[in-house]
Amino acid sequence: xxxxxxxxxxxxxxxxxxxxxxxxxxxxxxxxxxxxxxxxxxxxxxxxxxxxxxxxxxxxxxxxxxxxxxxxxxxxxxxxxxxxxxxxxxxxxxxxxxxxxxxxxxxxxxxxxxxxxxxxxxxxxxxxxxxxxxxxxxxxxxxxxxxxxxxxxxxxxxxxxxxxxxxxxxxxxxxxxxxxxxxxxxxxxxxxxxxxxxxxxxxxxxxxxxxxxxxxxxxxxxxxxxxxxxxxxxxxxxxxxxxxxxxxxxxxxxxxxxxxxxxxxxxxxxxxxxxxxxxxxxxxxxxxxxxxxxxxxxxxxxxxxxxxxxxxxxxxxxxxxxxxxxxxxxxxxxxxxxxxxxxx
Amino acid sequence: xxxxxxxxxxxxxxxxxxxxxxxxxxxxxxxxxxxxxxxxxxxxxxxxxxxxxxxxxxxxxxxxxxxxxxxxxxxxxxxxxxxxxxxxxxxxxxxxxxxxxxxxxxxxxxxxxxxxxxxxxxxxxxxxxxxxxxxxxxxxxxxxxxxxxxxxxxxxxxxxxxxxxxxxxxxxxxxxxxxxxxxxxxxxxxxxxxxxxxxxxxxxxxxxxxxxxxxxxxxxxxxxxxxxxxxxxxxxxxxxxxxxxxxxxxxxxxxxxxxxxxxxxxxxxxxxxxxxxxxxxxxxxxxxxxxxxxxxxxxxxxxxxxxx
Numbered sequence: 001x002x003x004x005x006x007x008x009x010x011x012x013x014x015x016x017x018x019x020x021x022x023x024x025x026x027x028x029x030x031x032x033x034x035x036x037x038x039x040x041x042x043x044x045x046x047x048x049x050x051x052x053x054x055x056x057x058x059x060x061x062x063x064x065x066x067x068x069x070x071x072x073x074x075x076x077x078x079x080x081x082x083x084x085x086x087x088x089x090x091x092x093x094x095x096x097x098x099x100x101x102x103x104x105x106x107x108x109x110x111x112x113x114x115x116x117x118x119x120x121x122x123x124x125x126x127x128x129x130x131x132x133x134x135x136x137x138x139x140x141x142x143x144x145x146x147x148x149x150x151x152x153x154x155x156x157x158x159x160x161x162x163x164x165x166x167x168x169x170x171x172x173x174x175x176x177x178x179x180x181x182x183x184x185x186x187x188x189x190x191x192x193x194x195x196x197x198x199x200x201x202x203x204x205x206x207x208x209x210x211x212x213x214x215x216x217x218x219x220x221x222x223x224x225x226x227x228x229x230x231x232x233x234x235x236x237x238x239x240x241x242x243x244x245x246x247x248x249x250x251x252x253x254x255x256x257x258x259x260x261x262x263x264x265x266x267x268x269x270x271x272x273x274x275x276x277x278x279x280x281x282x283x284x285x286x287x288x289x290x291x292x293x294x295x296x297x298x299x300x301x302x303x304x305x306x307x308x309x310x311x312x313x314x315x316x317x318x319x320x321x322x323x324x325x326x327x328x329x330x331x332x333x334x335x336x337x338x339x340x341x342x343x344x
Numbered sequence: 345x346x347x348x349x350x351x352x353x354x355x356x357x358x359x360x361x362x363x364x365x366x367x368x369x370x371x372x373x374x375x376x377x378x379x380x381x382x383x384x385x386x387x388x389x390x391x392x393x394x395x396x397x398x399x400x401x402x403x404x405x406x407x408x409x410x411x412x413x414x415x416x417x418x419x420x421x422x423x424x425x426x427x428x429x430x431x432x433x434x435x436x437x438x439x440x441x442x443x444x445x446x447x448x449x450x451x452x453x454x455x456x457x458x459x460x461x462x463x464x465x466x467x468x469x470x471x472x473x474x475x476x477x478x479x480x481x482x483x484x485x486x487x488x489x490x491x492x493x494x495x496x497x498x499x500x501x502x503x504x505x506x507x508x509x510x511x512x513x514x515x516x517x518x519x520x521x522x523x524x525x526x527x528x529x530x531x532x533x534x535x536x537x538x539x540x541x542x543x544x545x546x547x548x549x550x551x552x553x554x555x556x557x558x559x560x561x562x563x564x565x566x567x568x569x570x571x572x573x574x575x576x577x578x579x580x581x582x583x584x585x586x587x588x589x590x591x592x593x594x595x596x597x598x599x600x601x602x603x604x605x606x607x608x609x610x611x612x613x614x615x616x617x618x619x620x621x622x623x624x625x626x627x628x629x630x631x632x633x634x635x636x637x638x639x640x641x642x643x644x645x646x647x648x649x650x651x652x
Binding site: 034035036037038051052053056057060061062114124177182183185186189192194196197308311312313314315316317 | 422519520522523524525528546548549550551554555556557558559560562563565573575578579587590591593594606607
């Protein structure tokens with residue numbers, strides 16, 4: 001089976017090109033196809049000039065949304081890969097460590113305080129800014145609690161994260177109970193999770209942060225490979241386990257916090273894309289990380305495309321598509337390849 | 345269903361069942377017999393007010409914020425989770441609530457304890473009118489209730505008649521902007537828009553409250569935008585383009601027909617439907633119903649915040 005082949009420069013390059021091409025194709029599809037009747041044919045040179053409205057649909061609505069989906073899908077998948085490696089747990093996803101709970105609390109608080117309105121000081125930035133502060137708060141809290149004797153213990157991190165998420169969920173239910181009807185509806189929409197309509201500057205910032213974090217994580221890819229044999233084994237191979245764990249925890253959490261701040265909780269991407277790629281490409285993190293950035297992007301772009309067109313003129317929350325389509329697809333793949341799938 | 349899905353569903357039914365508003369004077373008559381009512385559905389509270397039966401109310405649900413006369417009464421919890429203990433302790437004989445599936449457990453206990461639970465269907469125009477008569481029967485005001493229903497029908501017909509020859513103007517009613525959530529077919533808002541000679545651009549959507557893509561709004565080029573998505577301190581109100589300025593080619597923006605309103609009293613079914621419809625008429629067809637005045641927007645303010 002291909003996935004057991006050792007990683008060569010050629011194989012890395014080939015897969016990166018294939019997945020990069022797949023992402024480019026997904027983006028093209030995403031821009032070509034939408035709820036309105038406009039299609040890519042309208043963009044071909046030689047056709048009638050684009051109306052201002054058609055231009056806005058392509059340039060201001062579809063393209064930034066497709067790009068945001070690509071970046072968010074990549075960021076969540078990368079976070080999923082490194083959390084699964086860090087925790088050596090196949091159930092780990094970007095939301096398992098509690099930062100998502102912190103981000104949700106931050107965003108919901110901003111809505112409760114009425115900071116998200118068009119006339120407020122920060123305007124539309126207020127909610128994501130508060131959410132990101134919430135994510136940072138959760139990150140520091142969890143790191144502080146889970147550090148015992150200067151060491152970050154994996155099981156403590158996992159347990160702290162799970163308990164913090166439960167606490168966050170309860171706090172949000174409490175806020176929903178005391179909120180007025182109009183606040184309640186803003187909170188429900190916020191928590192739903194959807195690919196946001198950001199400006200190009202927002203998408204660019206998000207992309208830059210995601211690529212930087214992925215590159216930083218990629219520099220530790222060999223260490224993740226070593227970690228699959230356990231922390232002691234990795235240490236014997238000369239890996240500075242504590243430093244790797246801490247940096248991974250912080251970088252992965254920042255990626256997740258960023259994604260949740262702008263998009264809410266989009267489920268399933270960060271869980272299933274890493275597993276799909278492990279099944280397809282094998283366990284080497286030097287390949288898995290760039291593959292997750294590109295493949296996760298494709299996955300969310302396509303899922304968002306389905307969410308946009310399947311009940312047109314309406315839309316589905318994208319999380320519905322990621323789990324409804326991704327779930328059975330992953331299970332069938334697991335069924336066919338499962339005997340040889342060794343999660344590690 | 346996920347907790348989020350449940351909240352959303354509950355919210356949807358809540359939005360539909362929510363009713364309030366009105367300045368009619370309330371009857372000061374004190375009833376000695378008749379039911380002792382706990383009212384959970386805001387629409388039902390408004391009906392009781394119109395029928396002059398608020399003096400029979402002994403408790404209210406958390407979301408019942410109108411009429412003011414009820415605000416001093418004890419609260420018994422949100423409509424989906426009434427406190428059985430509090431309802432009992434108030435000597436309640438009748439609980440008026442919504443037909444939402446939420447709260448069925450508590451309703452079953454209350455029925456076992458001999459308290460009548462009337463779940464009102466208010467999701468459509470006709471069912472809302474039917475609920476008015478049903479409440480009338482419960483409080484011995486059936487005649488008044490039938491007269492209220494007749495008046496609503498007559499006034500709605502008058503409004504439709506006024507707008508009969510008006511050119512259909514494309515309207516979108518926005519509940520939330522990110523993600524875009526709008527009023528679809530079958531909602532009360534859709535009923536109001538059609539009555540005043542508007543055409544809901546989401547009329548072909550799958551459900552009465554619908555997640556819609558932004559590009560559909562741009563493509564269908566609404567001539568009137570009624571946006572209720574901004575709330576809280578310093579929220580946008582009145583005739584302002586606000587964030588919609590980003591799409592200057594939209595007819596609604598070009599023609600200065602973007603309106604920001606407080607949703608609470610517009611979105612809701614209830615006996616005030618004709619009054620609310622006339623306001624929507626001033627937003628959609630001012631040449632027929634008259635220009636909207638600042639007072640119109642003020643009249644909509646505040647009901648939702650009375651709770652805080």
